[in-house]
Amino acid sequence: MTSLVLSTATRFLLPLMLLFSLFLLLRGHNDPGGGFVGGLVAATGFVLYALAYGVEAAQRVLRVHPRVLIAIGLLCALGSGALACMSGQPFLTGLWSGYEIPVLGKVGTPLVFDVGVYVMVVGVTLLIIFSLAEE
Amino acid sequence: MELLMIAVIGILFGCGTYLLLQAHLLQIIVGLALFSHGANLALMVSGGLKRGGPPLLTIGAPYADPLPQALILTAIVISFGVTAFALVLAFLTKQVCVSNDVDELAGG
Amino acid sequence: MIDQLFILFVILPVLTAVILFAIGPRSVWQQRASLAVVALLWAFSLYGLVHVLQTGIVVLRMGDWPAPYGIILVADVLSMTMVALTMTIALAVTLFSLPTVDRARQEHFYYPLFFILLMGVNGAFLTGDIFNLFVFFEVLLIASYALMALGSDADQLRETNIYVVLNLIASAVFLLGLAATYRIMGTLNMADLAVKMQAQAENPLLTVLAMVFLFVFGTKAAIFPLYFWLPGPYFPPPAGISAFFGGILTKVGVYAIFRTFTLLFRHDPSFTHELLLALSAATMLFGVLGAISQMDVKRILSYHIISQIGYMILGIGLFTPQALAGALFYIVHHVIVKSALFLISGAVQETTGTTSLKALGGLATRSWFLSALFLVAALSLAGLPPLSGFFSKFIILQAGMHEGRYGYVAIGLLGSFLTLFSMLKIWNGVFWGADRAPTRPAGLRPLLPGVVLLVSLTIGIGLFPSVLYRVVDAAAGQLTDPRVYIEAVLGPQTPGSGILPAERTSQ
Numbered sequence: 001m002t003s004l005v006l007s008t009a010t011r012f013l014l015p016l017m018l019l020f021s022l023f024l025l026l027r028g029h030n031d032p033g034g035g036f037v038g039g040l041v042a043a044t045g046f047v048l049y050a051l052a053y054g055v056e057a058a059q060r061v062l063r064v065h066p067r068v069l070i071a072i073g074l075l076c077a078l079g080s081g082a083l084a085c086m087s088g089q090p091f092l093t094g095l096w097s098g099y100e101i102p103v104l105g106k107v108g109t110p111l112v113f114d115v116g117v118y119v120m121v122v123g124v125t126l127l128i129i130f131s132l133a134e135e
Numbered sequence: 136m137e138l139l140m141i142a143v144i145g146i147l148f149g150c151g152t153y154l155l156l157q158a159h160l161l162q163i164i165v166g167l168a169l170f171s172h173g174a175n176l177a178l179m180v181s182g183g184l185k186r187g188g189p190p191l192l193t194i195g196a197p198y199a200d201p202l203p204q205a206l207i208l209t210a211i212v213i214s215f216g217v218t219a220f221a222l223v224l225a226f227l228t229k230q231v232c233v234s235n236d237v238d239e240l241a242g243g
Numbered sequence: 244m245i246d247q248l249f250i251l252f253v254i255l256p257v258l259t260a261v262i263l264f265a266i267g268p269r270s271v272w273q274q275r276a277s278l279a280v281v282a283l284l285w286a287f288s289l290y291g292l293v294h295v296l297q298t299g300i301v302v303l304r305m306g307d308w309p310a311p312y313g314i315i316l317v318a319d320v321l322s323m324t325m326v327a328l329t330m331t332i333a334l335a336v337t338l339f340s341l342p343t344v345d346r347a348r349q350e351h352f353y354y355p356l357f358f359i360l361l362m363g364v365n366g367a368f369l370t371g372d373i374f375n376l377f378v379f380f381e382v383l384l385i386a387s388y389a390l391m392a393l394g395s396d397a398d399q400l401r402e403t404n405i406y407v408v409l410n411l412i413a414s415a416v417f418l419l420g421l422a423a424t425y426r427i428m429g430t431l432n433m434a435d436l437a438v439k440m441q442a443q444a445e446n447p448l449l450t451v452l453a454m455v456f457l458f459v460f461g462t463k464a465a466i467f468p469l470y471f472w473l474p475g476p477y478f479p480p481p482a483g484i485s486a487f488f489g490g491i492l493t494k495v496g497v498y499a500i501f502r503t504f505t506l507l508f509r510h511d512p513s514f515t516h517e518l519l520l521a522l523s524a525a526t527m528l529f530g531v532l533g534a535i536s537q538m539d540v541k542r543i544l545s546y547h548i549i550s551q552i553g554y555m556i557l558g559i560g561l562f563t564p565q566a567l568a569g570a571l572f573y574i575v576h577h578v579i580v581k582s583a584l585f586l587i588s589g590a591v592q593e594t595t596g597t598t599s600l601k602a603l604g605g606l607a608t609r610s611w612f613l614s615a616l617f618l619v620a621a622l623s624l625a626g627l628p629p630l631s632g633f634f635s636k637f638i639i640l641q642a643g644m645h646e647g648r649y650g651y652v653a654i655g656l657l658g659s660f661l662t663l664f665s666m667l668k669i670w671n672g673v674f675w676g677a678d679r680a681p682t683r684p685a686g687l688r689p690l691l692p693g694v695v696l697l698v699s700l701t702i703g704i705g706l707f708p709s710v711l712y713r714v715v716d717a718a719a720g721q722l723t724d725p726r727v728y729i730e731a732v733l734g735p736q737t738p739g740s741g742i743l744p745a746e747r748t749s750q
Binding site: 174217227 | 374377378381384385388389392395396397400401403404407408411412414415416418419421422423425426431
């Protein structure tokens, strides 16, 4: 599985795919896209890297164990929901900051939720694929 | 169009049933995957097949029914996870019990 | 504010699972945190039950979306009783798991998986729309597949394959039923469905839907023609898991039948509930006959799950307030006693290495205490007077007498008699006679706290049945009059919108 074309292209494709996945994540609130799709695209990038350089190398590029990503993602998502609980509103109610931030737009708990989904999807997909590839 | 989709669902379930009755564990899992595809298609048809924009306030009517899509997305994620689990299980069974043939498994 | 905390029954288990998953399987905190969280949730579930009894149904609207559109959790007395029951069993099972779950299982995430299972079960009991019932079913099933296969010896893998395939078929049919329901009714929220189904009670498709859902839930609950899968998968896994599966998992199916056949499918009881009655009789009879032919403690207990599910379905089939209360009483009794018996069989397995009647004998001389615990639980299961089993059977069978269903009452009594027979068979095979069982070095004492908790509960219910009866009576009251549930979820309904209280009260 060593192809010069694939390994060279992957070096450029991985950052591009990550960037595209962030784009999908951020436009997801009002347009097609969102954390789920973005996470899948990002995970695909790492899977491509694993195909080109092997699972261990992809693991190194990822830096953290996918298990930790799952935990972080779920904590983000649950935390964004619980925030509403603390202010006495039902779980998962959207809270908005009211400020416009350039690029991000209006920031609120739904964005945090989506980021959580993104991170978790990356973690779950990579955990499944890495552990199957290691067999 | 809906009639066509319903026929497709029927075919998917028919093929799924055929595969389910085979002896090899892998064929059974593929049969189950066909089942879940059929069920997902049924969910899609359940909202009625019609044209419409995305259901967003800024765009307005006529919009497509968003609920079946949400249901399908959930169902797909679930069937993806379960099918992956079933495949790993079949793999493990093959390793531990040496065979993936249902009749042999039942005998052992 | 207290109402909002009910979300914890679903959220806290996931949170615990994720944290346990992330801190790594070797940590000592796996055990400590598990016990702490389960104990906390157990206390809160009891408090929640009292809260619901006092203030009425609690409805949680996720994201503050109004009822028919958003995702809701509804905690009525039935749901909270089931949640409190689940947490009680979870506590006993965790107490039993601490000394018995081996390192290999713990390193393959036994505790996180258990919490995912708890989240699925609690969610299934609390959800207010039928699609999320599907989702929570899948969550608990995925966790149960993994727990069942954990350890992966040949027997376990074989049985898990059967269990997975069967449940996947049921799930596909469940989805088809949901699609059909959405097509016909245009909603999947249970309260909204109840309103719409009452409005078009003449529609013959309703009965079709009822049968589709009966197939799905009947498969999960293991009622008559669909019970063939049950005894196998509950045999190989360790006793803690068998106890939770045998006690709670099949009862999720029974709960779903309860919910759908009291809230939704009440348009034609002369067909649907009559069918439930016939199925219940067959379930009681075949389950108990299956048990008689077995020669292994865990297999006998598994077959008895089937026969006892028959009694619960009998209660739903009779469909009077007293019968529903009796069926619920029966669920509570059955879950506690059945889990206790499975845990005792686990203790026998830990100390001797086997559960086969042929290899065991004379354990009474080794531990009179374990034998006494078994005897109390077994006699309670068979329905002898001062224990919880007597009152639960008495209430259901009395309701049957009121309705003039003497045939079903006779089958119930016969089943009870045969249960006593096979419990005595276990007693004679395992505890009585000369001590000829093999020995393993494992100590018995650390295994007992969970068993003692459950057995003292069955004695407690036997001594003070009126406490539990008040709870199940309140639940049955809410079930026979779906207006309470509907108005709690959707707000006040216009009078005369076609929602009627129970039609089939006794003459």
